Amino acid sequence: MNVFEGLVNKIKSVNWEFEIKEFQNVDNKWLFFKVPKEREGEELSISEKNINIDVITNTNFEKFRLIKGFEGIWSKDLKCIECEIETGAPFTRNLLTVLHKLLAEDNIEKPINDVDEIQIQENELDEENESNISKVRVYISNNIEVYFGYCSKEFSIFSSLKSMMPLERMMNRVITLQIKGINVNSHEEALQYLLKISNSLFFQFSHYLYFPMKLRNERLNRRDRLKHRMKTDEVQASLSNSVILKYEYDNEPMSLYIHGRNSSDLPLNQFLSFYQTIEYYFPIYSNIEAKQKIKRLLKDPLFDPNNDTKLTKILSIVQANRSGEIGDERSQLKATVKNCVEDIDLREFILDNDERKEYFEKNNGKKLSACTINAKGKSNDIINEVCERIYDIRCRIVHKKANGYEGELILPYSPEIKQIIHDINLVEFVAQKVLIDNSSPFTTP
Structure with missing residues (x-):
């Protein structure tokens, strides 16, 4: 039995769904399998020629399940929970050094709030030959131990298969919160313990560390990312018909747009960044629409400047909000989109992608809006x-009251977040x- 068959047998032993595929003109088998995640599964795949297949087969990866909403895993059999930690760059690579120093102090007098101070501490540890820290224990009680450290092999397997990042790079770079010796019998229990412990730790550390710490949001599967990219031939066709530096764009909305493009791991932030890109132009188009309405009223032969009712209509049109913009936000959004987007373009955008078409036709995102x-x-x-849907989701993200109605807040880790990718693509x-x-x-400058 070769290594690939051994991997398949491990999948069989825990009754995970799987399928072995062979592709034309490729001398290579692929294993597609679903890892349990709450009440669903996430499909991952691995080639029989993967350079790490030996390492993967000789781990306990099959004893783990994924934590929905976070880049984390848990195991009932091994009594452990593990989740990736994020800090403000460039602090992640120094996190273990800083925590080692912080926890070694008997009396902490002031927060660590300066990069130079962190660097000094790191140098001090280097002199003591303690720079190669791989794990820092922060809690132990009743057989439960809590660590910060470089991720386990099992964690790196799942994350590397999802993100396409090399396994070795994950193991030597990604820092996780590791909880061991804890009895967990369900996904809900694992998630609750993870949040309870991490919230307590992060809040305490926030008094001493300038940089933030948080659990990493669940990465989008590479297969999901590829589904929503343009086809290679479409990209080439677009580039061949373009002229480099033909147009220039306003700096402020473009920075918001670029931020959105680089926030794929924070879908709610991504949606808001694209919305704010549109919002930047609200004053221009709301004013244009107001001028057109006023012109129509004044051109009306029946318009009587002595008629209070007619004057009230004009006042209602030019009524400015607190930001000095004319009209409410919903009407400003509609005015902007109507002036910039063609009806036919929106229809083609939705109908030309089968998944997007099904999503909107069947209203699969009704929990979002x-x-x-x-x-x-x-x-x-x-x-x-389109404007009604975009505005509704925007209000639910920022929890803004619209017309006296306050909808439910869309939380960063709510189940419907995974569906929002189609609405993000739309906005x-x-x-x-x-x-x-x-x-x-x-x-030219």
């Missing part, structure tokens, strides 16, 4: 529907169109 979008019907106002598409509409010919 009850507002529906009908891309097939030609008689409906799709721009209005990004609209943001692109708004940026394009407001671009200008490039001028």
